[in-house]
Amino acid sequence: MGEKRPFDILNSSLNNTVVVGLKGGNEMRGLMVSYDVHMNIVLEKAEQLKDGEVKRGIGTVLLRGDSVVYISPS
Amino acid sequence: MGEKRPFDILNSSLNNTVVVGLKGGNEMRGLMVSYDVHMNIVLEKAEQLKDGEVKRGIGTVLLRGDSVVYISPS
Amino acid sequence: MGEKRPFDILNSSLNNTVVVGLKGGNEMRGLMVSYDVHMNIVLEKAEQLKDGEVKRGIGTVLLRGDSVVYISPS
Amino acid sequence: MGEKRPFDILNSSLNNTVVVGLKGGNEMRGLMVSYDVHMNIVLEKAEQLKDGEVKRGIGTVLLRGDSVVYISPS
Amino acid sequence: MGEKRPFDILNSSLNNTVVVGLKGGNEMRGLMVSYDVHMNIVLEKAEQLKDGEVKRGIGTVLLRGDSVVYISPS
Amino acid sequence: MGEKRPFDILNSSLNNTVVVGLKGGNEMRGLMVSYDVHMNIVLEKAEQLKDGEVKRGIGTVLLRGDSVVYISPS
Amino acid sequence: MGEKRPFDILNSSLNNTVVVGLKGGNEMRGLMVSYDVHMNIVLEKAEQLKDGEVKRGIGTVLLRGDSVVYISPS
Structure with a gap:
């Protein structure tokens, strides 16, 4: 599954700005x-x-995890 | 996962005003x-x-948890 | 999680009138x-x-629980 | 949870006419x-x-249970 | 739950024509x-x-079960 | 449940052309x-x-199984 | 289930360009x-x-797995 795991990106984004896409089309930054x-x-x-x-x-x-579509560090 | 955990914000918001976003686009305050x-x-x-x-x-x-998209203390 | 728990409101509403919001936007009273x-x-x-x-x-x-969005005693 | 339980209404409606509301808005009687x-x-x-x-x-x-929103004896 | 069980109708419909309603409104016969x-x-x-x-x-x-809304022998 | 099982059709369709219906209405062939x-x-x-x-x-x-509605060998 | 398994395609696509289809119709490449x-x-x-x-x-x-519809190496 590669050297990195998907959640690594969350850990490395702590205390940084991210954009979170939610079901329904809204985004939160x-x-x-x-x-x-x-x-x-x-x-x-x-x-x-x-x-x-x-x-x-x-x-x-x-943000409730079940509603999250994507998370992108900016 | 950081020093704080997501549910901490719920505990610290008890007896305070919050806005809750629901699936379908409505909000309750x-x-x-x-x-x-x-x-x-x-x-x-x-x-x-x-x-x-x-x-x-x-x-x-x-509010049924399954319908909650986000919770924001105001 | 506070002195009250979410389901307490259901117990205290037994035999009282409630409004139930359902997925799709309908309400039942x-x-x-x-x-x-x-x-x-x-x-x-x-x-x-x-x-x-x-x-x-x-x-x-x-009313099937899976379809319930909110319950409000009136 | 009261003296009655939600499924009691199903048992007492056996062999009687009911209206079943389905996700998407259709009803079956x-x-x-x-x-x-x-x-x-x-x-x-x-x-x-x-x-x-x-x-x-x-x-x-x-009717598949997962698609049921409500059941009402008529 | 009555003398019959819901799945009995599937068993008795084997090798017979059925109409299957799917999420989204399509039917397959x-x-x-x-x-x-x-x-x-x-x-x-x-x-x-x-x-x-x-x-x-x-x-x-x-047909994937998760997409089935209803099944009716014709 | 009959002599055949639903997944048998998948096994017998390996290396053959199939049409897969997806949630939302798209098909992949x-x-x-x-x-x-x-x-x-x-x-x-x-x-x-x-x-x-x-x-x-x-x-x-x-194709993620959770998005599959139907699979048809052609 | 064939000699290949569905996840093999993910492993062989590591460090390559893929297109991911998401619920709601958006794609990420x-x-x-x-x-x-x-x-x-x-x-x-x-x-x-x-x-x-x-x-x-x-x-x-x-990208949250629950939102993924398909993944295609390009």
Whole structure:
């Protein structure tokens, strides 16, 4: 399965900005401060994006892993 | 997985106002008085939001964890 | 997880009127006479609501937990 | 969880007419001749309903529990 | 749960024509030659139906149980 | 459950052309070179179909079982 | 189940370009640097595609297995 494992990218992105794609098409961008094995993720200073544009500020937010489609460090 | 864990944010939000995003696009805002490991959540003095506007008052409401997309302390 | 647990609200709502939001956007309102750990719920004297308006009377109805989004005592 | 349990309503509806709501919005009405713990249900003399109107006769039909939203004895 | 069980109808429909409703609204009609406990089903001489009309011939087809909504012997 | 089992059709279709229907309505047609118990399937010389027409060539593709609706040997 | 198994194609595609189809219709194309048994996948130098056209560059991205529909080495 390669030298890297998928979750390595989460660990190396802690305290960095990530974009998280959610089911339904929304994206959240913010500082990832924690995650768990279910891909539950906490972002701080988060913003909700729609078509790449900032829609609104969210502050701190817990994203439920079941709703996550992708996570990209920026 | 960082010093914090995702559920810490739930514990620290008890008895505070949170906004909960649900599958389908609705949001509920209210005082979080309980939650469990499935992310089942009880809000009091809850309001249903649509596009950020208050749609109606709900009072007390139990949100089923399976329908939760995100939870944000306000 | 607070002094209360999410299911406490179900127990305290037995034999009282509740509104149950279902996946797809419909709501059912009625007297909750039983529930179980899967959030399967039986309402009596139930009415189906659409956008807050009574659409039709249903009588007794078993709601499958998997379809439940929220439950609110009224 | 009350004196009654949700599945009691299924047992007491055996050999009686029920309306079953399915994911996607269709309803089936017929004589319930069997069910199991997954809420798989067999109706006889079943009719498919759309917006409360009979769309067509189906005869005997096995409804997969995973697709069931609600069951109402009529 | 009655004298009959839901899967009895599958067994008694072997080598008979059935209509299978699938998530998304399509139906397949054909000779049911096998099934398993997951409701995976094999039809022979199958036709895809749309709104009750034959859309095209399919021949032999394995339907994944997870996509099945209902099964009706014709 | 009959003399045949649903997965028999997969085994007998190895190295033959199959059409695979996916959630969302797309179809893939190609030579099935492997599958597993989750209905994960690998096609070679695959083409994506839309409404029965070839939309584009795909080459080799792994289809995730969870997305499979039906599989038909052609 | 054939001489090859579905996951073999993932292993042989490590460090090669793949196109990943996601629920909802988007595709991601990039260099696959890791995967796991849940089909969680990490792409580097990834691009988001829409109808086969590059929509935007993503860089590194972790795709959650539950959202994957297909994976095709290019």
